[in-house]
Amino acid sequence: MKLDWSVVWANSGALAQGTVLTVALAVATMALAVPGGILLALLRLSGSRALAGASAGFTELFRNLPLILVIYSAYYVMPIALGVSFSPFVTGLVALSLNVSAYNGETFRAGIASIRKGQGEAALALGMSRWQTMREVVLPQAVRRVLPVLASTWVSLFKDTSLVSVIAVGELAYTAMRIRSQSFRVLEMLTAMAAIYWLLGYPQAKLVDWLNRRYGISE
Amino acid sequence: MSGAEATPVLAYRDVRKLFGAFVALAGVSMEVRRREVICLIGPSGSGKSTLLRCTNGLEALDGGEIRLDGRVLPTDPSGMRAMRRRMGMVFQSFELFPHRTALANVMSGPLTVLRLPRRDAEARAMALLVKVGLEDKAASYPANLSGGQQQRVAIARALAMEPDVMLFDEPTSALDPETIGEVLSVMKRLAEEGMTMIVVTHEMTFARRVADRVVVFEHGAIIEEGPPAQIFDAPKVERTRDFLSHLGWRG
Helix, strand or coil, X not given: CCCCCHHXXXXXXXXXXXXXXXXXXXXXXXXXXXXXXXHHHHHHCCCCHHHHHHHHHHHHHHHCCCHHHHHHHHHHHXXXXXXXCCCHHHHHHHHHHHHHHHHHHHHHHHHHHHCCHHHHHHHHHCCCCHHHHHHHXXXXXXXXXXXXXXXXXXXXXXXXXXXXXXXXXXXXXXXXXXXXXXXXXXXXXXXXXXXXXXXHHHHHHHHHHHHHHHHCCCC | CCHHHHCEEEEEEEEEEEECCEEEEEEEEEEEXXXXXXXXXXXCCCCHHHHHHHHCCCCCCCEEEEEECCEECCCCHHHHHHHXXXXXXXCCCCCCCCCCCHHHHHHHHHHHHCCCCHHHHHHHHHHHHHHCCCHHHCCCCHHHCXXXXXXXXXXXXXXXXXXXXXXXXXXXXXXXXXXXXXXXXXXXXXHHCCCEEEEECCCHHHHHHHCCXXXXXXXXXXXXXXXXXXXXXXXXXXXXXXXXXXXXXXX
């Protein structure tokens, strides 16, 4: 079997564009799913049964459905249900955000629960409100404590963005697959795709390790 | 004694607290006057800490009442916040905020609760760190401080709210023996400056020297109270004597 790598170089512009879209999708998803996860965790711990139930329902729905199903559903169902149709990129972003928010919600909930009770009591004893206690004392510690979990969620998310290729979002996987089906250079394109994902993903994992060492709290 | 001094800052009347079937406080009544230092002593689980935690609303009462300057403690959120501003609390396990420096810990209350401008909060916090002898540790994180240093920062943090009453919940019980003294001497100085203090403690020497009154707890009730000379030298209640002798106290 003869490999012809020229197909990769010939399409390097398209692959670069796909890569940019992959990064943008992952960043935008996390930018929504971190506040989303914090919100879900706060609702879950709010003490209101209705809010906690809504949060739990959301979490269990999106955590237990296959992501690809959520993506297809967002693509086919959202326009009918909401009467609006978004671009494939926004549709993919919505689906990924729903999924990752559900995971982040559980992560933040565990992080908040891991902060010992005395910390909150010390803040309350100073005269802080429950919300100030959460914002000033509990959340900053909880976020630092769950950084490693958020990091592995991020690494998963970065790869899972490839699933939105099924609704024709022109990110890296979609672009590579399109070039493959036009050129029939399967092995070359799969290798190129693997190399790009890995080369992007590995330094991110290392960066997060570093962040964790730098900003983790010692007690 | 002037009329104002005669009004108790804190008045407890028949205070009751249950944890399930366990009776933590079985009807406690006592008064704390301005500038008074009260030490609560007694065996573990006798209700001393619970009484402190009820005093600033960290635990809700199951009966009786506590009055601050003659007014029943509020139970609504904003009333409780206003009440807590007037009481500083120091915990056995310090509970400094580990993500903030010593200075930022002391600034927490003034910034977030009193909403002082940052510069004023910082000046106040720095002055308090000087007061507890830790100005050179202002930029240190709690993890890099000894237990005694952490507790002194915690005292400064509580004082930053300029409270009328300081509540100390076994402030030296988690400390290494060699750092207990530095915390007690800060507390002693506060007492000499006229701070109203309620101190739950097992440090009998401190209670003997600093307290105006010592209150002995057992099974959620006060079994004896009086000036240190009475409690330590001539207790009227046999069980007070038993408790003190178990601690190795020989007067």
